[in-house]
Amino acid sequence: MAxxxxxxxxxMLRDPNVESAEIATAAGxxxxxxxxxARLVHGIARAKAEELATLPGVLAVAAARAALAxxxxxxxxxxxxxxxxxxxxxAKRGLHLLKIRGVAVPEVPAPAxxxxxxxxxxxxxxxxxxxxDGRGEQAVWLPRxxxxxxxxxxxxxxxxxxxxxxxxVAVLGRKEWRQLGKALVAQGxxxxxxxxxxxxxxxxxxxxxxxxxxxxxxxxxxxxxWLSQLGAAPPLPDPAASFPPLPEDEERDAVSASAKLxxxxxxxxWMADEEFLRGIAAKLDEILVSPLYLDERQRQEQLARVVSxxxxxxxxxxxxxxxxxxxxxxxxxxxxxxxxxxxxxxxxTARAIASGAAATSVPFAxxxxxxxxxxxxxxxxxxxxxxxxxxxxxxxAPR
Numbered sequence: 001m002a003x004x005x006x007x008x009x010x011x012m013l014r015d016p017n018v019e020s021a022e023i024a025t026a027a028g029x030x031x032x033x034x035x036x037x038a039r040l041v042h043g044i045a046r047a048k049a050e051e052l053a054t055l056p057g058v059l060a061v062a063a064a065r066a067a068l069a070x071x072x073x074x075x076x077x078x079x080x081x082x083x084x085x086x087x088x089x090x091a092k093r094g095l096h097l098l099k100i101r102g103v104a105v106p107e108v109p110a111p112a113x114x115x116x117x118x119x120x121x122x123x124x125x126x127x128x129x130x131x132x133d134g135r136g137e138q139a140v141w142l143p144r145x146x147x148x149x150x151x152x153x154x155x156x157x158x159x160x161x162x163x164x165x166x167x168x169v170a171v172l173g174r175k176e177w178r179q180l181g182k183a184l185v186a187q188g189x190x191x192x193x194x195x196x197x198x199x200x201x202x203x204x205x206x207x208x209x210x211x212x213x214x215x216x217x218x219x220x221x222x223x224x225x226w227l228s229q230l231g232a233a234p235p236l237p238d239p240a241a242s243f244p245p246l247p248e249d250e251e252r253d254a255v256s257a258s259a260k261l262x263x264x265x266x267x268x269x270w271m272a273d274e275e276f277l278r279g280i281a282a283k284l285d286e287i288l289v290s291p292l293y294l295d296e297r298q299r300q301e302q303l304a305r306v307v308s309x310x311x312x313x314x315x316x317x318x319x320x321x322x323x324x325x326x327x328x329x330x331x332x333x334x335x336x337x338x339x340x341x342x343x344x345x346x347x348x349t350a351r352a353i354a355s356g357a358a359a360t361s362v363p364f365a366x367x368x369x370x371x372x373x374x375x376x377x378x379x380x381x382x383x384x385x386x387x388x389x390x391x392x393x394x395x396x397a398p399r
Contacts, residue, residue, distance in 0.1 A: 004028065010062040013041040027058045037063065044070045049078035060087040068094035077106045125151065125177075127201030128184045131192030132329045134270035136160035136322060139191070141184060142201045143177060144230060151177040154226055156205050160325060163211035167220040192266045194337060199234045206233035239332035240325075243347035254348035255357070258364035261345055262371060266330060272314050272368045280310045284373060303373075311359035311369040323365070324354035 009027050012018045020035035027034060037059040040047040044066045052063045052075050060082055067075035076098070079091035095105045128141040137159050144152045150173050157166040172180065184193045209227055212219050227233075245251055261267050271277065283306055293299040315323070327350035334343040349364045359365040 004058045006058055006061050009058055010065055013038045013062055029056060029059060033059060041066045044072065049075040053078040053082055057084055061090045064090040064094055068097060071098060071103060073098060073103060073105045124198055126181065126195045127198040128181060128193055129196045129201055130188060131266045131333045132326050136326055140201050140204050142205060146171060150174065153177065158204060158208035161322065162215045162217040164208040164220060164223055167223045167226065169226060190265055192333060202230055202233045203236040207236045239328040243331055245351060246348060251348050254345050255352045255362055258345055258349040258362060259367055261364050262367050264342060270368060271372050276314055277372050307370050307373055308360060311366045314369055315359050315365060320353050324350040
């Protein structure tokens with residue numbers, strides 16, 4: 001604007017013989033704006049102040065000088081609030097001159113303060129979940145912001161067959177929640193605890209609650225109210241959909257290598273149901289004391305035969321469906337943590353079990369029974385893993 005002769009532009013705006021294209025070139029504006037400014041300046045005595053205030057740059061400065069000449073204090077006041085500093089400065093100068101001449105001028109309102117910068121959006125809270133265990137159970141920690149109060153944390157234990165088993169709710173400060181999250185990951189390694197999307201955690205809890213109605217499992221006190229406060233849950237995706245079958249040779253090799261899954265901390269405790277194993281243990285005890293075997297070799301062969309047959313018996317239709325579903329959930333958990341190799345093994349094993357493959361052809365399935373009875377001799381299945389101690393930071397104390 002500094003290089004434009006404003007007085008020359010004003011003369012051109014006042015001259016009805018000057019074309020708008022010529023004004024546009026001189027002022028460096030569009031022809032439409034030049035024509036609009038010319039109409040306003042020609043009729044400055046009647047021009048609307050708010051329309052004058054919408055003129056751009058040099059045209060607005062020229063209009064301010066025209067308004068001064070016409071003693072249009074209202075127009076100058078409107079132009080004094082123009083967003084361009086040079087326009088506002090020219091309009092205020094005009095008001096000052098009129099005031100010196102004894103003309104009553106309106107107060108120029110102070111410019112509105114710039115809008116406060118919006119607070120940065122708070123990142124969504126993470127949720128946490130343990131890997132599903134051999135009984136189909138897992139723990140989920142689902143946070144919710146309570147404005148002015150802190151973070152409400154719902155800790156639930158869910159079962160893929162029974163539904164929602166336990167619920168504890170506590171309100172923590174943000175710092176406490178961050179510390180709890182770190183402790184969950186650090187101390188929950190054996191349980192496979194890791195961060196998951198909050199929507200998925202919500203979906204897991206809601207899907208578990210729906211299973212209570214089918215299984216008859218008692219719903220924990222306050223669970224329905226807690227879930228209603230969370231709003232509608234997103235649908236729970238089927239983890240199997242993320243694991244299409246491998247090429248035939250790779251699929252076969254993965255199933256053959258499935259025994260390696262039992263070496264993972266997440267799956268070390270996976271065995272057949274304890275009651276089922278106790279029944280097998282009783283049969284093995286009978287073989288150990290039976291006088292019917294000619295030598296120890298025959299006895300060991302019979303022991304191995306019973307264990308092999310037991311694995312086949314164990315995998316009835318219902319258990320196959322549950323075991324396959326659990327292995328797909330484990331595959332998703334492993335993939336989320338970057339262990340794609342074991343995720344492929346788990347998914348291939350899940351497909352083999354679901355398809356009805358014989359337990360003897362799926363090493364993982366066979367070991368669900370066999371590892372409870374090492375070759376040295378039968379032993380009753382060990383006690384189930386103990387739940388975390390109530391003082392552990394893995395457990396949120398009830399309110």
